[in-house]
Amino acid sequence: MSSYILQRTIQMVIVIFGVVTVTFFAIRLVPGDPARLMERPGTSEEVIKQTRQRLGTDKPLSVQYVNFLKDLVRGDLGTSFRGNRPVREAVLEALPNTFALGAVTMVITTVLSFVIGIGAALRPNSLLDRIALVFVAIAQATPSYWLGVVLVLIFSIRLGWLPAIDLEGPASFVLPTITLTISLMPLLIRAVRQGFIEALGEGFVRAGRARGLSERRLLFVHVMKVAAIPLITLVGLEAGYVLGGAVVIESIFNWPGIGLMALLAIQQRDFPVVQGTVLAIAVVFTLVNFLVDLTYAALDPRVKY
């Protein structure tokens, strides 16, 4: 077990190193000089040159890369080009906002998907099953950002019931959470339904009935355990996606999370912030997946590391 954890940790470090490196070079190879973007149009070349020196972007790429790695190892993510704020501080401030939205979304998504999926699996082709499948098909076909825009159009602009953007108390959670939940649920409902239908058809369910076990016990102990274990992976993937910052949703609702921060930084060519945010997103995503695999191993006796 401990050798597995060590091996996985090394793999995670390699993957994160890869992500960070790709980001470092990609953002610098894209046209757009941060120094020029920071100064007013018409600023003299001399001043821009000074700005470059101050930011450190005048040095050769290799030097910049080595410096970046040195700082990274010391836990220093550098300073934002704009506002001279330490990136680490900014990232640590944005992450809780993303986590809050992600956690609320994942709890609601998971509970609803399991209830609907199990209900549909218990009576395939029933009315509930048909309604669930129609919902799945429509929700899967709905672009989440469009849904966000339409919800804002209806509930904020027309009706004025809910705040459209920014994080200002619990009411602000409603629209982004609905938008994310609807876009995450279809995959999970489908998987829950399929998993439970398969598990209900297994020989051990019939054998359980043959020795007199109650239907409730069979469903909530036997079938639940067998069907839910593989679903953990999917829940983990979805959690990794929202906890790592749902970039688009955060930008639509102006949610002060890590995804919005990354998007703005890219537009402003704020290299240290881009690097810091992408690093944070990659770390959260890989960590969540790692935890999922550990949970899987803990719950399924057949998996041994």
Place this chain on the structure above:
Amino acid sequence: MLREFGEYLRTRPFALAGVIGVVAITLIAIFAPWVAPHDPLAQDLMASFKPPAWQADGTWKYPLGTDLLGRDILSRLIYGARYSLLISVGSVLLGTAIGFITGLLAGYFGRWTDTILMRLGDIQLAFPFVLFAIAILAVSQERTWWQLVLVLGGSSWIIYARVVRSRVLTEREKDYALAARALGASRWRVLFRYILPNVWQPIPLIGMLNLGFFVIVESLLSFLGLGLTPPTPSWGTILADGRQVMMVSGWVAVFPGVAILLTVLSISLAADGLADFFDPKLTHGNFRRVPLPPAERADQDPADGAPLLRVRDLTTIFPTRKGTIRALNGVSFDLEKGSVLGVVGESGSGKSTLGLSIIQLLDAPGRVAGGEIRFDGKDLARLSNRELTAIRGKRIGMIFQDPSSSLNPVLTVGYQLKETLRRHRSLPPHQAHEAARQALSAVGIADPDRVLRAYPFQLSGGMNQRVMIALAMVSEPELLILDEPTSALDVTTQAQLLDELDGLRQRHKMSMIFITHDIALISSFADDILVMYAGHVCEIGPRDQVIDQPRHPYTRALLDAVERVAVTETSRLAAIPGDPPDLTRLPPGCPFANRCPQVMPICHQVKPRRVAVGPNHEAACHLIDSPPSAPSQYGTTAVEAGRAAPASSVVANDNRSSRGNSSLVETAEDARGTNSISSTDRGRGESNEG
């Protein structure tokens, strides 16, 4: 093929709607210049922000209204379909191509190729897609469709690569691939000539689902300002325009979203339909027992004097879309207390269905359609579900063929045993453990403590079957049904288990129904033998009489097959030539007629009656020239003989109840399958004669 698909669509309205939608959108995209009422770029500044035609201020000149520049939204949507579909289809093709090649290489060559490619994939997955797209797309000021294809296709390869890789990993270890390699084929040849044809199958479906996803992502990129350069219309750019003017005219943002929604919906409905067509899942529902209505003549047998189990004219059917499978056709027999009835037949003969009908655990859509199953005077088929729970699992137990799938794989043996103990006896927790140990010891398990802690996958098949028996014995049932309990086990374990069962039966005075395809196995164990064929009883009688003086040609054929047992399983089972009849359209005469070596003209026309041929010995065959004074003691022959077989269309016989039996039917099917595969040169040499 196309015709079959058309027929299939008629029964699937959702899939049909999806296919129609996909075709319609494709046609609209191709013929956009003829369909669109206006030039998508033509501006009409006098008609800026016209609402849709049905609004107060709208005009039919612009059915869906106009945007800021007075351009017709309907026409822009129609032209937008072109670019949206072009980009999505292109991306799927690119992603599939890259993913397929990397998956093949990573899977087949393994080692560092695999490591590098798969770690690249991990990096890709951990990298937020939108940021990746921005990094690439922000480079150029003029963005054309192929740049978007590069981004979308280039970021989706890993999905295909993983699927292909895992399939290659299994295929490359299979005999045909190893054989081709051993015969000197180069690695590339093995990969492309032999493995590739076996791994591509899931790709089109994933591609189809991905197509819908790309339609959404394309619009998302445009929405973020990374899509096609204006004024080229795509659904995403129209939507992005709409968002800018959301406060003035909400309609502009709504229509492209609806277009995307309908397109993606059509694609996924069509994809689901295709998936089900090529890989039909069993659409039967979950287990759900519905009792038969009470019999018209409610003559409750007095319990004393009657046998423990009296089955009369039992008829079980599986209504399917392709016809009704008549799995049991008027089965009658008696089972006395403490005696063992061996039920023998090939797979598909209905013997497993008989067991499941008695204990009332038929898989949906199977159901008992008629007859009686009187257990201790009560008709099991007519008991309510609540009444039945007092009998099933308490007074009647059942043990299935495959012990490892009959146990929950993720719960320990101890847990499953204790929960069953608590169900049947009220035990305080500390006594449950001791009771569980005793239950295992009673079925000959030497180290019960280890087994209690173990998960089923940690135990051998024989050990698991002992556990199953211990579980069934917890409630000390009066009747135990055993469905091929030893078929999955090796010969030595088989013999030990039979001994164990015999001991239990004697100690507990238990009745048994022992279902098997192996007449030799049962001849040492059963008191009576019932031979089944195509859901009919061919012959029933005391063991010695049936074995020594078989009267039905089918019984004789089964016994002959055993005598020639010297050779392999395959040839032994192939001893009776021909296939059993299709259970959805049984012939009007004897079901065995088409395989019977002594067939007569009458056999094809009239169903033989069951007549007495000795004490308690009966057979249903026209060869038996019985005096009319010796009718069946079960008194159901009239019904049986008079039943006309309904004609209906083709379907394979019920595989669920006979899963995994090695028998004639499956040998025959296997042989056919092998032939068709070897004709396409996969290098599988073994030829079974069917």
